[in-house]
Amino acid sequence: MIDLNLTDPRPIYEQITEKMKDLIIRGYLKEHDKMPSVRELSAQLAINPNTIQKAYKQLETEGYIYARPAKGYFVKMPEAKEDKFSELIEHISDLVRELYFLGYPKEKLYQIIDLYYK
Numbered sequence: 197m198i199d200l201n202l203t204d205p206r207p208i209y210e211q212i213t214e215k216m217k218d219l220i221i222r223g224y225l226k227e228h229d230k231m232p233s234v235r236e237l238s239a240q241l242a243i244n245p246n247t248i249q250k251a252y253k254q255l256e257t258e259g260y261i262y263a264r265p266a267k268g269y270f271v272k273m274p275e276a277k278e279d280k281f282s283e284l285i286e287h288i289s290d291l292v293r294e295l296y297f298l299g300y301p302k303e304k305l306y307q308i309i310d311l312y313y314k
């Protein structure tokens with residue numbers, strides 16, 4: 197489910213956070229699905245449970261999961277937040293600017309966008 201890159205300069209908890217977000221965004225984890233427990237994921241990845249806990253707290257802060265006492269963590273679809281939109285638009289703008297600089301055709305970019313909006 198999650199492959200970690202030990203040569204990646206980012207902390208392990210950030211990699212886990214990113215991978216979990218990706219699984220949610222791509223629909224592999226659906227709303228209200230139970231997340232693996234901290235202990236399960238820690239054993240599976242052979243890393244400290246505190247690292248998993250830190251990743252889960254980050255996901256909870258960002259609105260991707262929620263905790264139920266004595267039940268665990270569950271997937272939550274994040275609410276639309278203007279500040280998150282602004283952050284993502286800034287990121288997209290940087291990417292589009294670079295694609296333009298490299299000569300990537302606008303029509304192909306439109307096709308990629310249309311693929312996700314259908």
